[in-house]
Amino acid sequence: MTTLTPSPAAPPRPAATPPALTGRSRLILFVLCAAQFMVALDFSVLNVALPVLGADLGLGRSALTWAVTAFALPAGGFLLLFGRIGDLYGRRRLFLGGLALFGAASLLATLAWGPGAFLAARALQGLGAAAIVPAGMSLLTTTFPEGPLRDRALGISGTLLSLGFTVGMLLGGVMTDTLGWRSTMGLLALFAAVVLPLAPGLLPESRNPERPRLDVPGAVTVTGGLLALIYALSTAAERGFGGADVLAALVVGVLLLVAFGMVESRHPAPLVSLPMLRRRTIAFGNLGGLVTFSMMSAVVFVLTLYLQETLGLSAFATGLVFGVQGALSVLAGTLAPKVIGRLGARRTLVASLAGQGVLTAALLGIGTGSGVVLATVAVSLASMCHLGAIISYGLTVTSGVPDNEQGLATGLVTTTQQVGLTIGIPLLGSLATAGGELYGGVRTVLAVDAAVVLATALLVAAGLRRRA
Known part of the structure; x- marks a missing residue:
């Protein structure tokens, strides 16, 4: 009688390792993130140079705000339209055109011979940014498949987006003092000149193959x-x-x-599919994004006033406080994809909003004689949570969206960013000076800000709860 001998057990299969970025995908990510960083830099690099710029070009105090508004109007107003144009006619083509326009407009702003030329250049910069941002985000989400690779790519992109604002604040003051305000615009032209030649050979073209009417x-x-x-x-x-x-x-x-x-x-x-807007991930994801951007911009604004006018810090020392914030934002960018891998984008969004709200509330402990350490620690940790919210809301909104609608979805994401950055300071910043006493006004803003973020965390948690 023969006996059947059991075959040896198969060796255990090694655990699957997350896919790695290839050399080409790294270069693609570099080009896309460099362009996003350049646009983020433009939002803040000019702010501290405005008084010097106004005196040089003959822009009065009331007209000086148009140096910012002339950029913000087209940058926010055309995002959705350009996102859809990229879907229909080619995202790579739109990205390259926006990059070329942004670079040329930055050169015009550098050489501006009068206020009219400068404001026209700022408007053209904003128009270029409105093409770069949604096209770049669409190329990122269609190039990197949903999962660990996209999480990592969006983490790097979000980190550089946040870092661009902080670096802009630091560079703006240093460059204006040493090289003059025109150097801030020249830096942007240099960025575009470096990125533009690399992009055509690296970026893949993508569009909606059906090409419906606009x-x-x-x-x-x-x-x-x-x-x-x-x-x-x-x-x-x-x-x-x-x-x-x-x-x-x-x-x-x-x-x-x-x-x-x-x-x-x-x-x-x-242009916008109403059923898409009714998706819970898109509706509540964008709500979280709108609140995290608007409320964090208000916190940075009022803390700048508090540190310089209440505590008497110099502009350089204030910049160092926000330099710590920027450094921890970089750390958050490396940690966020790992957290999202464990918790998922939706839970990370809720947890990040809750953390931002709690740490904003902690800033209520600042005083009139001291508070630099508390302000530095709390705003830096709140910014880490803020960056986690930025990355996770972008993933929440774009997850599950077909490639032929990625331009629209990322257009909504970037429109939310722009509107959030625009409304935070006017809605809450005026409270800081409304009563005439700055310290009390700053505390009022921080209390309202924290309450709004925490309430939004609860709304987003309820809205994104999975149905059985």
């Missing part, structure tokens, strides 16, 4: 509505909400956005 009525109403809204909020940051032009722009903006919703519900190929 929704012109939707494009006109949403672009006009966003332009009016951003103008109103940017102007209100300087002059308050009582001006006739601010109120008129708010009304026009709301009416145009309502008209946009009506147009989209009837158009056969809408």
